[in-house]
Amino acid sequence: MPRIRKPTTTTAQRKPGKRAGLDLQQIVDAARLIEVDALSMQSLADSLSVDRKALNYHVKDKPTLLGLMAMDAFSARFSGTDIAAADSWEDACRIYGMGFFEGVRSVGGLAEYLWFGGSVAAWALEPSEALFQRLKDAGFADEAAVRLVAMLISMSLSHARDAAQAVAEGDRPRTRALKAALRDAQPVAYTNLSRIAELGVDTYGTTQMEVVLDMLIAGARTRLEKT
Incomplete structure (x- = not known):
C-alpha cells in the first residue's frame, strides 16, 4: 500500500497554498515526531518552519491531522x-x-x-x-x-x-x-x-x-x- 503522497510541483507551478512546498507525507512524518498531547497545528507549523496557513492548504485541523497519521500508520501494516x-x-x-x-x-x-x-x-x-x-x-x-x-x-x-x-x-x-x-x-x-x-x-x-x-x-x- 503506497504511503500518503501528493504529486510534487515546481516552484513556478505552486499555488498560494503551496508556497512552502509541503506534501501530506512530509506533514505526517513531522507530526509523528511530536507528542500527541503537545501536537497542534501551530506546533507542527513551527517544527516545519512554515506559516500555519501553509498547513491549512493540506490539513484543516488537528482531528484531520490525527486521522491522517492513523491512516498512514495503518496502511504501512495492512x-x-x-x-x-x-x-x-x-x-x-x-x-x-x-x-x-x-x-x-x-x-x-x-x-x-x-x-x-x-x-x-x-x-x-x-x-x-x-x-x-x-x-x-x-x-x-x-x-x-x-x-x-x-x-x-x-x-x-x-x-x-x-x-x-x-x-x-x-x-x-x-x-x-x-x-x-x-x-x-x-x-x-x-x-x-x-x-x-x-x-x-x-x-x-x-x-x-x-x-x-x-x-x-x-x-x-x-x-x-x-x-
Whole structure:
C-alpha cells in the first residue's frame, strides 16, 4: 500500500497554498515526531518552519491531522501482498482480518481517528481486490462476498478498538465491570456469571481475534456449501 503522497510541483507551478512546498507525507512524518498531547497545528507549523496557513492548504485541523497519521500508520501494516498467495479463501480471509486488526492496533491511541470512507478509501484497494478475487474463485456471489468482507472489517475494527481500550486502562474492562456488578447483586442468583467472572479469559488479545475469524469463516463456509 503506497504511503500518503501528493504529486510534487515546481516552484513556478505552486499555488498560494503551496508556497512552502509541503506534501501530506512530509506533514505526517513531522507530526509523528511530536507528542500527541503537545501536537497542534501551530506546533507542527513551527517544527516545519512554515506559516500555519501553509498547513491549512493540506490539513484543516488537528482531528484531520490525527486521522491522517492513523491512516498512514495503518496502511504501512495492512497490505494485500499475502492474500493472493494464500492456500485457500479461508486463509485469505484470516490474513485480511488479522492484518486489519494488527493495522488498527498498531496506531494505538490514534485508533479512534481512523475513518474508512471518503477520500481515504484507497487504504484497502490492493488487499480488498485480492480478497474479492479469492472469494469469487471460491464460488461466492458478489453480494455474499460484500457482506462477508463488511463483517470482517466491522469485527476486526471493533476488536482492535477493544484491545486498545484494554491497553489504555491497564486491565480487562468487561471483566472488571462484571465483577463490580456482581458485588452489588445476590451471587446465588448469578452462578454462571460468577463462574465466568473468575475464569480470567482474555477476550482482548490476538487469541480472541483468531476465534472470531474462525467462527465467521465457519459460518461463511456453511452458507457457501448450501448455495
